[in-house]
Amino acid sequence: MSNMKLQYTSKIGWPLLILLSFIPLIIWMFTPYSLDQRFIRGGQFNYGLTMQALGQALGLVGMAMFALNLVLGARLAWIEGLFGGMNKVYIAHHILGGLSFILLLLHPLFLVAQYITAGAKGMQNGFITFVANPHCYANFGVTNPECSYLWGVIALILMILFLVITFFGKLPYHIWKLTHKFLGVAFFFGALHVLFIPSDVTAVAVLKYYMFFLVVIGFTGIFYRTILGSILVPRTEYVIDEIKQVNPTIVEIVMHPKNDKKCITYKPGQFIFIGFPDVSGLGEVHPFSLSSQPEGVCISIGVKGLGDYTKRLNELRPGMRAIIEGPFGRTSYIYYPKKDQIWIAGGIGITPFLGMARSLKHDDEYKIDLYYSAMSLEDAAFDAELNALAVGNPNFRLIPWYGKEKGFLSADAIIAESHGVLGKEIFLCGPPGMMKALKTQFAKWKVPVANIHSEEFSMN
Amino acid sequence: MESTSRKYPLRGILDELILYRMWLKKFVAVTLVIFAITLTVFIMIGLVGV
Numbered sequence: 001m002s003n004m005k006l007q008y009t010s011k012i013g014w015p016l017l018i019l020l021s022f023i024p025l026i027i028w029m030f031t032p033y034s035l036d037q038r039f040i041r042g043g044q045f046n047y048g049l050t051m052q053a054l055g056q057a058l059g060l061v062g063m064a065m066f067a068l069n070l071v072l073g074a075r076l077a078w079i080e081g082l083f084g085g086m087n088k089v090y091i092a093h094h095i096l097g098g099l100s101f102i103l104l105l106l107h108p109l110f111l112v113a114q115y116i117t118a119g120a121k122g123m124q125n126g127f128i129t130f131v132a133n134p135h136c137y138a139n140f141g142v143t144n145p146e147c148s149y150l151w152g153v154i155a156l157i158l159m160i161l162f163l164v165i166t167f168f169g170k171l172p173y174h175i176w177k178l179t180h181k182f183l184g185v186a187f188f189f190g191a192l193h194v195l196f197i198p199s200d201v202t203a204v205a206v207l208k209y210y211m212f213f214l215v216v217i218g219f220t221g222i223f224y225r226t227i228l229g230s231i232l233v234p235r236t237e238y239v240i241d242e243i244k245q246v247n248p249t250i251v252e253i254v255m256h257p258k259n260d261k262k263c264i265t266y267k268p269g270q271f272i273f274i275g276f277p278d279v280s281g282l283g284e285v286h287p288f289s290l291s292s293q294p295e296g297v298c299i300s301i302g303v304k305g306l307g308d309y310t311k312r313l314n315e316l317r318p319g320m321r322a323i324i325e326g327p328f329g330r331t332s333y334i335y336y337p338k339k340d341q342i343w344i345a346g347g348i349g350i351t352p353f354l355g356m357a358r359s360l361k362h363d364d365e366y367k368i369d370l371y372y373s374a375m376s377l378e379d380a381a382f383d384a385e386l387n388a389l390a391v392g393n394p395n396f397r398l399i400p401w402y403g404k405e406k407g408f409l410s411a412d413a414i415i416a417e418s419h420g421v422l423g424k425e426i427f428l429c430g431p432p433g434m435m436k437a438l439k440t441q442f443a444k445w446k447v448p449v450a451n452i453h454s455e456e457f458s459m460n
Numbered sequence: 461m462e463s464t465s466r467k468y469p470l471r472g473i474l475d476e477l478i479l480y481r482m483w484l485k486k487f488v489a490v491t492l493v494i495f496a497i498t499l500t501v502f503i504m505i506g507l508v509g510v
Contacts, residue, residue, distance in 0.1 A: 098484040105495045112502050127506025167488050
């Protein structure tokens with residue numbers, strides 16, 4: 001993808017999501033009733049009608065967002081072009097999922113609120129209508145369209161169960177992922193609810209077909225990633241060549257393609273999802289930046305044992321298989337027009353820059369300053385190799401920064417060392433706290449946010 | 461050169477909202493609490509007609 005094309009297409013994602021989410025609301029605003037009819041009766045504002053209308057509107061938009069979010073979660077390569085990187089797709093997935101959840105929680109609350117003015121008897125009737133209709137439980141009465149409320153109740157219970165885990169739980173990754181897959185079941189019941197409950201969706205053909213379209217694309221996302229993922233998702237098999245112990249906590253895993261004709265094509269600094277099926281518990285794919293340069297046959301990743309998964313990677317041995325999905329990511333230096341660039345790495349965040357530094361050519365027009373922040377020289381695992389690359393390339397400068405000696409790396413220090421950063425592309429990869437602090441500091445120096453590029457995988 | 465966040469204030473705000481998403485967690489938590497309270501009241505009234 002060309003630089004210009006990337007800059008334009010990467011801006012489409014969010015507007016498209018918002019448009020697709022609100023189309024049901026736009027249809028609902030005009031058919032089968034006008035907005036006046038939805039809120040006013042007998043020339044006066046009507047509380048019950050208003051609560052009902054707001055409840056319906058929230059439900060429609062919430063369900064549309066739920067369906068679109070399943071597509072975002074399917075990790076489709078073409079979608080990352082719309083957002084400017086797979087990390088940004090996941091951020092959108094997180095936000096849209098949260099918003100959808102909030103709207104779908106508010107949906108029944110507004111519907112219930114319409115009964116408040118009717119007193120206890122009215123609320124009892126509402127309760128029976130929504131939850132406890134005896135006709136819906138007897139003789140499989142749930143097939144009755146009047147009982148489609150129940151599908152919505154089941155969908156909401158499942159959503160609450162699985163999304164509370166996502167937002168507030170601290171489960172191991174593989175267990176959390178399993179619970180997240182069950183959101184597909186919640187979507188199934190939600191789809192039954194929205195398509196069959198007597199409502200504007202069943203009454204207005206265009207709304208019915210649009211919601212059906214959303215349900216179909218939602219299920220497409222589920223089938224592609226979860227149910228038929230092992231068949232449909234393109235994966236490439238590699239074999240581990242070597243596991244280099246770079247320092248006591250960091251290893252670099254070097255791999256070659258099992259079939260020379262089937263290897264991945266990537267840009268320096270991109271990342272892959274990788275799993276190791278020969279070791280129990282390591283088959284689940286996780287994202288890692290490629291530390292290799294694209295011209296070789298072999299690929300490598302640099303890993304620090306920080307989590308449950310990465311700490312176990314020392315169990316890997318040469319000859320074992322690696323299953324790879326990708327590459328992904330749009331933060332490679334070659335995607336951006338300015339050749340004068342600042343690269344800032346914190347700790348193990350050096351790995352994408354390692355791949356980019358290894359790919360630089362002496363006759364490139366790029367002029368790079370790489371800031372490598374670590375606690376000490378011993379923690380700067382790739383310092384020696386990067387130093388050697390810098391010595392041999394006058395356009396590539398390595399600026400090591402050891403926290404124990406100088407404290408945290410700051411925008412002030414970078415601006416002073418690199419003689420200003422305005423007009424340069426800035427790339428960041430490191431701990432979330434460090435990236436947030438540097439972005440805030442650069443903002444104070446009036447650095448345009450469009451010139452700062454980072455991989456954000458934190459889901460907090 | 462003028463800052464993008466100053467030139468386009470909304471973009472600066474959106475950038476912050478997108479990158480640092482504690483607000484989302486707080487919104488979800490508040491909505492869940494409101495939901496639980498309302499539903500409890502509704503079910504109590506619905507079941508026993510309090």
